[in-house]
Amino acid sequence: MNPVSETYVSNHPQPNHIFPLDFESVQDVVPDSHTWNSPLNMFNIDESSKHVIRSVALPVIDLDDPNALELLGDACQTWGVFQVMNHGVPLNLIKNIESESRRLFSLPTEQKLKAVRLPGEVSGYGLAHISKFFPKKMWSESFCILGSPVEQARKLWPDQDEADYSKFCEVIEEYRNEMKKLSERLMCLMLSSLGINTEDPNWTGSSSTGEQKDTLSLLQLNSYPVCPDPNRAMGLGPHTDSPFFTVVHQTGPGLHVHRNQVGWVEVPPLQNALTIHIGDLFTVLSNGRFMSCVHRAAVNQTRHRLSVVYLHGPPMDVKVSPLMKLVDPDHPPLYRSVTWKEFLDIKAKNFDKALDQLIQTVELGEDGKYIA
Numbered sequence: 001m002n003p004v005s006e007t008y009v010s011n012h013p014q015p016n017h018i019f020p021l022d023f024e025s026v027q028d029v030v031p032d033s034h035t036w037n038s039p040l041n042m043f044n045i046d047e048s049s050k051h052v053i054r055s056v057a058l059p060v061i062d063l064d065d066p067n068a069l070e071l072l073g074d075a076c077q078t079w080g081v082f083q084v085m086n087h088g089v090p091l092n093l094i095k096n097i098e099s100e101s102r103r104l105f106s107l108p109t110e111q112k113l114k115a116v117r118l119p120g121e122v123s124g125y126g127l128a129h130i131s132k133f134f135p136k137k138m139w140s141e142s143f144c145i146l147g148s149p150v151e152q153a154r155k156l157w158p159d160q161d162e163a164d165y166s167k168f169c170e171v172i173e174e175y176r177n178e179m180k181k182l183s184e185r186l187m188c189l190m191l192s193s194l195g196i197n198t199e200d201p202n203w204t205g206s207s208s209t210g211e212q213k214d215t216l217s218l219l220q221l222n223s224y225p226v227c228p229d230p231n232r233a234m235g236l237g238p239h240t241d242s243p244f245f246t247v248v249h250q251t252g253p254g255l256h257v258h259r260n261q262v263g264w265v266e267v268p269p270l271q272n273a274l275t276i277h278i279g280d281l282f283t284v285l286s287n288g289r290f291m292s293c294v295h296r297a298a299v300n301q302t303r304h305r306l307s308v309v310y311l312h313g314p315p316m317d318v319k320v321s322p323l324m325k326l327v328d329p330d331h332p333p334l335y336r337s338v339t340w341k342e343f344l345d346i347k348a349k350n351f352d353k354a355l356d357q358l359i360q361t362v363e364l365g366e367d368g369k370y371i372a
Helices: 003-011 068-078 091-105 109-115 129-133 150-156 159-193 280-285 340-353
Strands: 060-062 081-085 124-126 141-145 216-224 236-239 245-250 255-259 263-266 274-278 295-297 305-313
Touching (some): 091 159, 091 216, 109 124, 280 340
Parallel strands (some): 060 081
Antiparallel strands (some): 236 295, 255 295
16 A cells, blocks of 8 residues: 555545445435434534525626636635636546536445445445434445556456447546646636645645645545435535635536535536536645635435545645744734644644644734734
8 A cells, every 4th residue: 555545544534334335225215324314513504593594695707807817816705615617627538527427436335335335445346434423324425546546447347348438447547637727727826816836845745855746636536426315314414624725516406515604505506617626735824814615415315426636735745834924923823834744643643623623722912913
């Protein structure tokens, strides 16, 4: 196992006795193992009402708009989530990744379980990594890809069907390359909106030895099967993502984001748009200017929904801390520095309170100003 896999697995253990439900076997009643009855009370959210607001519009940003930088910065600070148009990802590629995802999840359960994600593995078929934090199971299944998809794809499609797994792998690699290019573009825009030049030395791209390292990414395909009683089930429980941000493609309604003083807001599946969620590490990097987005996924009684999620983060062993240009006597550093590896361990123990564990006490002068 490579070092990245070892780090991720140690903080996201997958119990080998918990596998996704055979959803096709469920006809009329949601089993008790998947029935969500009581509010979760996570992230200081009042969930007494299940009402989802559909009349509030999320920021939609055309990346070719001359005002895109200003609009994006405002969306990051006020929403923590936004949608982008004219993002440069070929639309036929988005259709291809959607088609390959459907082909994967339509395989018989016994075939998908040949690529199940067991302890010691990151890539493969199984439950969402956040499942262990919730008392009930979720109405979803996922397929994670870290590194090359070939090994797991061969398990799904036997060697005699090489064309099947080769096509899947080609689409995955092409999609991941396009996501990396888009993510680097978005990262530059986000930092520029904060007045940060990405050419500033050691802003987040170097290890403690000064060695330049590439960013880390994880691709996750999610399937939300048709559910006989959507009011009693949850596709994905409320959570924030840990990296800098995630890029999401969804095939239908079901993604909800939470905004303070507003409640749960539905994210419409706009044609040709991608949804961007700010993650926990960008909250640290921006010294609290950008807040990570709490989101969840609902299920549907008549429509099978898919999402393709690309997580963009720093190298595992690179320290992330509030950028010095965002720290001054009036704005002390809110969080201590942390690597993604360390933060995953913190989140594995504290989940919705993980960021709180990074809040630090700073020394203030007699005038109440931060003493650098």
